[in-house]
Amino acid sequence: MKRFFQTLFCSLLLAGSGMATTITVVPVYEPLSLHGTDGDDVISDVGEALQASVMARPMALTGAFPEVLVDSIKTPHQVPTNNPNYKVTEANLLVLCKVDINGRMSQDGLTVTLDITNLEIPADVDVTSRQVLRLALIAVRKTLEEYQRPQTQPLVVTIAIEGATEGKAPLADLASKFTIGEPVPAN
Secondary structure (H helix, E strand, C coil), rough: HHHHHHHHHHHHHHHHCCCCCEEEEEEEEEEEEECCCCEEEECCCCEEEEEEEEEEEEEEEECCCCHHHHHHHHCCCCCCCCCCCCCCCCCCCHCCCCEEEEEEEEEEEEEEEEECCCCCCCCCCCCCHHHHHHHHHHHHHHHHHHCCCCCCEEEEEEEEEEEECCCHHHHHCCEEEEEEEECCCCC
């Protein structure tokens, strides 16, 4: 009996080590707060000078693509610095403002849900709720455009806004649908 369990354990160990996990380094765009800095970034997609920007950072990811890309947009981000006076411990606006984001694939395409139920702008962050969501949508689009570039089929993306009740109801109009990687029409 002891021999049986030893054999079973070794078999499971070998089977587990034989499963490969693919890790891919990809750019993930994030809506970042520039609070605590002296810079305002011009966001061409939004058309406003803000103390916020959408920037990419490389991430080593594993899991279901493109869903894991969307989920990674809300990864905590402490901006590295060489200045001891810069003490900002979190720059990702989705983390700072308590906006949840997730992606889910179906036969109809990718549904990206922004849950604003707990949305709250910290006092030291100089942006509005609408600006945070618009920056998040830019981050989603740019991240998915990078992912979609080598793909052969277009990706239909539906943006859903959850938790847009009471004072947040006007933000529901940011829900949208678009296609990334549309095939080029033949001439």
